[in-house]
Amino acid sequence: PEYKLVLISIEGMTCNSCVKSIEGTVCDIAGVKSIKVSLEEKTGEIIFNPDLTGENDLKDAVDDMGFEAAIKEHQKP
């Protein structure tokens, strides 16, 4: 499949356990290939299969976890 990349800004993370729980939850979503969360930059970089999930679904998943998420940019990896 043709993977896409989305960069999401995430507000509200304060430590590594926040990072780990976001990575763990998002990784479990069908279609997500990989996720890299940066605590310093307050962003999450997600590579996903657009046939299985959408960038808005990914943003909502992070939102549902209690963080403020917004799509920053998207492009092909």
Added chain:
Amino acid sequence: KHEFEVEMTCGGCSGAVERVLKRREDVKDIAIDMEKQRVYVTSDASAEDLLEVIKKTGKKTSYVGTA
């Protein structure tokens, strides 16, 4: 009032739990005790309902009982 045990390690964790609960209109009050790893929720919603909401944060959560 429902009592839950939630694995929280920092202010970001407890803040996240608080935010997801605040989004629900049927939740009247939330109290968090970090030291005891407890979340107290005053709500008409069922315990199972609230448990699902808290679990969405990706933290280990269990229902303790009514407090």
